[in-house]
Amino acid sequence: MKLDAKIPGGPLNEKWDNHKFDIKLVNPANKRKYTVLVVGTGLAGASAAASLAELGYNVLAFCVQDSPRRAHSIAAQGGINAAKNYPNDGDSIRRLFYDTIKGGDYRAREGNVYRLAQLSANIIDQCVAQGVPFAREYGGQLDNRSFGGAQVSRTFYARGQTGQQLLLGAYGSMMRQVAEGRVQMFPRREMLDLVVAGGKARGIVCRNLVTGEIEAYAGHAVLLCTGGYGNVYYLSTNAKNSNATAAWRCYKRGALFANPCFTQIHPTCIPVTGEHQSKLTLMSESLRNDGRVWVPKQTGDQRPPERIPEDERDYYLERKYPSFGNLVPRDVASRNAKSVCDEHRGVGESGLAVYLDFRDAIARLGEDTIRERYGNLFDMYERITDENPYRVPMRIYPAVHYTMGGLWVDYNLMSTIPGLHVLGEANFSDHGANRLGASALMQGLADGYFIIPYTLGHYLASTSFPAVSTDAPEFREAVGGVRATVDRMLSIKGKKTVLEFHRELGRIMWDYVGMSRTAKGLKKALQMIPRLREEFWQNVNIPSAPDQLNKNLEFAGRVADFMELGELMAIDALHRNESCGGHFREEYQTPEGEAKRDDKRFSYAAAWEFAGERKRPVLNKEPLTFENVKLSQRSYK
Amino acid sequence: MYSFTKAAWSSVGKKIMTGVTGLALCVFIAEHLIANSLMFLGPDAFNAYTHKLTTMGGLLYALEGGLVLAFLLHAVTGISIWLNKRRARPQAYVSRLSSKGGASKQTFSSRTMIYTGLVLLVFIVVHLKTFKYGPNYETLVDGVRMRDLYRLVVEVFQSPAYAFGYVAVMALLGFHLRHGFWSAFQSLGVSHPRYVPIIYRFGILFAFVIALGFLVLPLWIYYGGGKV
Amino acid sequence: MKNMTLNLKIWRQPNAQSAGRFVSYTVQDISPDMSFLEMLDILNEQLAKKGDEPIEFDNDCREGICGMCSLVINGVPHGSQKGTATCQLHMRKFRDGQTITVEPWRARPFPVLKDLVVDRGALDRIMAAGGYVSCHVGAAVDANAVLIAKDMAEKAMDYAACIGCGACVAACPNASASLFVAAKIAQFAHLPQGQVERKERAIRMVEAMDELGFGDCSNHGECEAVCPKEISIASIALMRREYFKAAIS
Ligand SMILES: Cc1cc2nc3c(=O)[nH]c(=O)nc-3n(C[C@H](O)[C@H](O)[C@H](O)COP(=O)(O)OP(=O)(O)OC[C@H]3O[C@@H](n4cnc5c(N)ncnc54)[C@H](O)[C@@H]3O)c2cc1C
Numbered sequence A: 001m002k003l004d005a006k007i008p009g010g011p012l013n014e015k016w017d018n019h020k021f022d023i024k025l026v027n028p029a030n031k032r033k034y035t036v037l038v039v040g041t042g043l044a045g046a047s048a049a050a051s052l053a054e055l056g057y058n059v060l061a062f063c064v065q066d067s068p069r070r071a072h073s074i075a076a077q078g079g080i081n082a083a084k085n086y087p088n089d090g091d092s093i094r095r096l097f098y099d100t101i102k103g104g105d106y107r108a109r110e111g112n113v114y115r116l117a118q119l120s121a122n123i124i125d126q127c128v129a130q131g132v133p134f135a136r137e138y139g140g141q142l143d144n145r146s147f148g149g150a151q152v153s154r155t156f157y158a159r160g161q162t163g164q165q166l167l168l169g170a171y172g173s174m175m176r177q178v179a180e181g182r183v184q185m186f187p188r189r190e191m192l193d194l195v196v197a198g199g200k201a202r203g204i205v206c207r208n209l210v211t212g213e214i215e216a217y218a219g220h221a222v223l224l225c226t227g228g229y230g231n232v233y234y235l236s237t238n239a240k241n242s243n244a245t246a247a248w249r250c251y252k253r254g255a256l257f258a259n260p261c262f263t264q265i266h267p268t269c270i271p272v273t274g275e276h277q278s279k280l281t282l283m284s285e286s287l288r289n290d291g292r293v294w295v296p297k298q299t300g301d302q303r304p305p306e307r308i309p310e311d312e313r314d315y316y317l318e319r320k321y322p323s324f325g326n327l328v329p330r331d332v333a334s335r336n337a338k339s340v341c342d343e344h345r346g347v348g349e350s351g352l353a354v355y356l357d358f359r360d361a362i363a364r365l366g367e368d369t370i371r372e373r374y375g376n377l378f379d380m381y382e383r384i385t386d387e388n389p390y391r392v393p394m395r396i397y398p399a400v401h402y403t404m405g406g407l408w409v410d411y412n413l414m415s416t417i418p419g420l421h422v423l424g425e426a427n428f429s430d431h432g433a434n435r436l437g438a439s440a441l442m443q444g445l446a447d448g449y450f451i452i453p454y455t456l457g458h459y460l461a462s463t464s465f466p467a468v469s470t471d472a473p474e475f476r477e478a479v480g481g482v483r484a485t486v487d488r489m490l491s492i493k494g495k496k497t498v499l500e501f502h503r504e505l506g507r508i509m510w511d512y513v514g515m516s517r518t519a520k521g522l523k524k525a526l527q528m529i530p531r532l533r534e535e536f537w538q539n540v541n542i543p544s545a546p547d548q549l550n551k552n553l554e555f556a557g558r559v560a561d562f563m564e565l566g567e568l569m570a571i572d573a574l575h576r577n578e579s580c581g582g583h584f585r586e587e588y589q590t591p592e593g594e595a596k597r598d599d600k601r602f603s604y605a606a607a608w609e610f611a612g613e614r615k616r617p618v619l620n621k622e623p624l625t626f627e628n629v630k631l632s633q634r635s636y637k
Numbered sequence B: 001m002y003s004f005t006k007a008a009w010s011s012v013g014k015k016i017m018t019g020v021t022g023l024a025l026c027v028f029i030a031e032h033l034i035a036n037s038l039m040f041l042g043p044d045a046f047n048a049y050t051h052k053l054t055t056m057g058g059l060l061y062a063l064e065g066g067l068v069l070a071f072l073l074h075a076v077t078g079i080s081i082w083l084n085k086r087r088a089r090p091q092a093y094v095s096r097l098s099s100k101g102g103a104s105k106q107t108f109s110s111r112t113m114i115y116t117g118l119v120l121l122v123f124i125v126v127h128l129k130t131f132k133y134g135p136n137y138e139t140l141v142d143g144v145r146m147r148d149l150y151r152l153v154v155e156v157f158q159s160p161a162y163a164f165g166y167v168a169v170m171a172l173l174g175f176h177l178r179h180g181f182w183s184a185f186q187s188l189g190v191s192h193p194r195y196v197p198i199i200y201r202f203g204i205l206f207a208f209v210i211a212l213g214f215l216v217l218p219l220w221i222y223y224g225g226g227k228v
Numbered sequence C: 001m002k003n004m005t006l007n008l009k010i011w012r013q014p015n016a017q018s019a020g021r022f023v024s025y026t027v028q029d030i031s032p033d034m035s036f037l038e039m040l041d042i043l044n045e046q047l048a049k050k051g052d053e054p055i056e057f058d059n060d061c062r063e064g065i066c067g068m069c070s071l072v073i074n075g076v077p078h079g080s081q082k083g084t085a086t087c088q089l090h091m092r093k094f095r096d097g098q099t100i101t102v103e104p105w106r107a108r109p110f111p112v113l114k115d116l117v118v119d120r121g122a123l124d125r126i127m128a129a130g131g132y133v134s135c136h137v138g139a140a141v142d143a144n145a146v147l148i149a150k151d152m153a154e155k156a157m158d159y160a161a162c163i164g165c166g167a168c169v170a171a172c173p174n175a176s177a178s179l180f181v182a183a184k185i186a187q188f189a190h191l192p193q194g195q196v197e198r199k200e201r202a203i204r205m206v207e208a209m210d211e212l213g214f215g216d217c218s219n220h221g222e223c224e225a226v227c228p229k230e231i232s233i234a235s236i237a238l239m240r241r242e243y244f245k246a247a248i249s
């Protein structure tokens, strides 16, 4: 397949403007004749549904939770980037563009990233107009902080609840359209298949999670805004219901899946306490602005932290990266934590943790200042661990957090299936191999508020749509397929629970397709995952009936898809014989242990194409060309 | 303008009504307590005062009219809130809700407002019948002919049923006010972070003083005080 | 602290139409580091292994922000720990051998769907009635063109922190949604962006709340006590002022 990213021509800073002018518009009177199915109501979905409904389209929106406001965007803590340069510290669209490209280790498209940086400022304006209570300075202006390795302060935030406030803004706008009758909301629905008719995405099949009914919905375009797939690792900072199912079914219907192995591991999460652990909690990375990361110098040092004298502590990030110190990018911080723990210098009961110590910051700034900055995070930490971080250092460990990979889309956010658009974390587009902190919120909202209203209009205006109803054979086939899968899973009546399979998959993924990968490990994973999948389809146990609320059944479907996706991730990781950003292959590192890219061979997005059950997927490459930045080895020394 | 009836009978409107009428009743009850306390000074002081009120003419009728209206509105809105509460949770908790404490203002008083209120409603009817529309004794104070309410009150509280019945009702009134006083301010939108705690504490004091103030009189008379 | 054995009395109800009842279970070897929901996960695994129907309960983020978890634990929505949602409640707050009752949120507008899962769609309908600032996408002025005093922004944020869990309704002896509604009204009343629709918002949100069948507020203040975000009932007083001003103008 020839992949055409459809990046408009012209200089970088004019591409989007030119494109907006070149694309077709839909006649206002005709807009309500178009039905758009928006799957997912996170930042991407809610902002898209609100904007499109406001333009006059007829929107149907779907989500898994009982309310659209609960999408996992709600959990984002730290903040959202924008090139406003309010603090006058040298920020600009170009610098945000550059930082994002570099942060992504040169595996993202210039055109997309530049557009993202351009739109970033509009997002803040939009959100403020909606009443999002961003933090302010005494003069009444918006406050900014520096975040995740950026050397300028460009992150806007609302306490530790930025995602929540942004989402409630978008949700509010969407609910306004619900009241106007232009958005119809379908909560507690899980999309289980995409309907392609006449070569175009024309509908979806959902399971009503309360009644168990399999329902079909038809429309003129489908927007997939279903978030990331971090839960393939079982333990991650994602919500329990976050899943890859919708995206995976689209992949099986012909959409390409790009860069599945690019996953981000977040360095500051609360460590695992035992087998019962069901999810991991992130502590905002803003903590690294004041906390110092250390482990004992000696291996196996069992003393409590306050009894370890200063000269026996290893502040390894400050030691290895004198200029960035504790603020190195996430992938670097995470890998270093793993390697000190691998040297048996980890702390806590499990030995899988490092200290994040506020002693010096409290001495320097006073406890009150620290409380003001991080009070709610400290409280959260104490609630979970029963330890007081004002007195004893926090223990942190990396956890899977974000997935840069996703369905392949062009500049218009359209996948390789005409009409299927993919927004937010579900697509692969803007972060390359690693995401800078505070840029996913930006991307989700840019996609939904500012990009899709234009590009979807263009698609609708330039496409002819034969009438399709949910009685069409394509719909009946899809509904039948979904029913058959449900029945098949229920009929197995095996011995192992869904949770056990998920945990086992997670362990394989974390051990072999996790923070650092080797060809040997990946090959092992590629043997283990199919075996686990075989076992799943023979031995899974789903108690209770399909025609009711049945979380085991929901999770069974998701875990089944995760097992297939996990395999694709391993295939992708194995094929990418380089290290870049969140993809670290031990074989490819600099003498200092840093990721070593191979730009000659791997400067492309790897877009995988479904070739049939149990067949090896086909690799398609979208070459990445860089005309505006010079590729360099990332260095945070 | 927004429909007045709709606003008045909305959840917020009803609370503003209970608040306004409740506070009006608090003012009345405070005045009533002061008036009753004049009994401790002897028959003449008390009778003269009540007589003075009756000579206020139109103003008194207006005040009495207002009072009746306040009682009625207060009772009707209070009962309506209670009925609505029952509708809003048709299936009660089986394990019983318990208060979390902390910031909660839930108390025995707050939970029993409707019961203490209904007792007060019955009380008022009996009370008016006993006193306002009771036997009309007469007396002369400084040469002026007037109703001898002092005598009536003293007679009534000779009966243990009346005396202790009143004591019980006055205690319930105290409970009603213990939640009611601060609650009325909350209903009327007072949210000042410094004054609300003061109002809350004052409300407890107010309830205590009112209940105690009213309840000593019947006891005092029953145990031999105020004999003519 | 060592591992615990607990007796659970959990509400089971097949669907909205059928009646429910308490069923007793015992779980063993519960680590104090587990969260309450992880303890229920363990129970569910036991049930699944025996081929019994697992207990359905809503949850998603498991970090106290999405508002999806619920549960009335020993008579208190979200359990006894202050400022904590059920998903962040840990087993170290319980004693070995303790009996714990678990019931769903109860209110007419929150019908039980199954076991401990209720339908809280009513809260969305209230939000649709006015929980937003109406502004067109793309037409906003520069964000710093609107200055907002820091303390106003902080107050607005205090109220904006609501996670929409509905514990306030569940705990309220009257099943009133006043705190939920008031939090939103108070957020916008503190912000310049909220002024234009201030009156309409108060009227419409209160109207929606009443129509959906929530109870009236008798100022019990239990809602504030159970609110995982500790939102103050000062917002309810403010809502009444807002409503009054709107209704008479
Ligand atoms: C703990 C945490 C903290 C974060 N902090 C930050 C931060 O500070 N800054 C930042 O920029 N980014 C942050 N991120 C990343 C960012 O929050 C997410 O990438 C982003 O919010 C994703 O938004 P989304 O709209 O794409 O998807 P989501 O918000 O995940 O929404 C997915 C939606 O799809 C629905 N859905 C999913 N599957 C289906 C299906 N099969 N059928 C129907 N509906 C479905 C869900 O119900 C939901 O509505 C953080 C992420 C996490 C996990």
Ligand code: HEM
Residues within 6 Å of the ligand: B015, B016, B017, B018, B019, B020, B022, B023, B025, B026, B029, B071, B074, B075, B077, B078, B079, B081, B082, B113, B114, B116, B117, B118, B120, B121, B124, B176, B177, B179, B180, B181, B183, B184, B185, B187, B188, C217, C218, C219
């Ligand atoms: C006529 C008999 C009475 C009845 C039936 C009655 C009933 C009630 C009820 C049910 C409430 C609670 C309202 C709610 O749940 O929100 C209430 C509140 C209150 N009552 Fe009464 N009551 C009566 C008499 C009185 C009297 C005599 C007083 C004062 C002396 C009084 C003072 C108050 C006050 C201050 C409140 C608080 C109002 C508010 O919360 O806004 N009530 N009453």
Ligand code: HEM
Residues within 6 Å of the ligand: B029, B032, B036, B050, B064, B067, B120, B124, B127, B128, B131, B132, B149, B153, B166, B170, B173, B214, B215, B217, B218
């Ligand atoms: C010890 C307690 C009380 C005593 C001795 C007492 C005595 C009296 C007397 C003597 C009157 C007649 C006054 C008149 O006709 O001019 C009266 C009137 C009245 N009392 Fe009381 N009272 C007591 C408590 C209460 C309480 C607790 C309430 C209310 C809850 C109350 C409400 C009224 C009302 C409404 C009237 C009629 C007032 C009017 O028509 O002007 N009383 N009371």
Ligand code: SF4
Residues within 6 Å of the ligand: C161, C162, C163, C164, C165, C166, C167, C168, C169, C179, C180, C183, C223, C226, C227, C228, C229, C230, C231
């Ligand atoms: S006000 Fe508090 S208790 Fe009520 S829904 Fe919001 S967060 Fe939950």
Ligand code: F3S
Residues within 6 Å of the ligand: C171, C172, C173, C174, C175, C176, C177, C178, C179, C216, C217, C218, C219, C220, C221, C222, C223, C224, C233, C236
């Ligand atoms: S508990 Fe209920 S009565 Fe009012 S103050 Fe809270 S809503």
Ligand code: FES
Residues within 6 Å of the ligand: C058, C059, C060, C061, C062, C063, C064, C065, C066, C067, C068, C069, C085, C086, C087, C088, C163
């Ligand atoms: S599960 Fe999200 S708040 Fe508890």
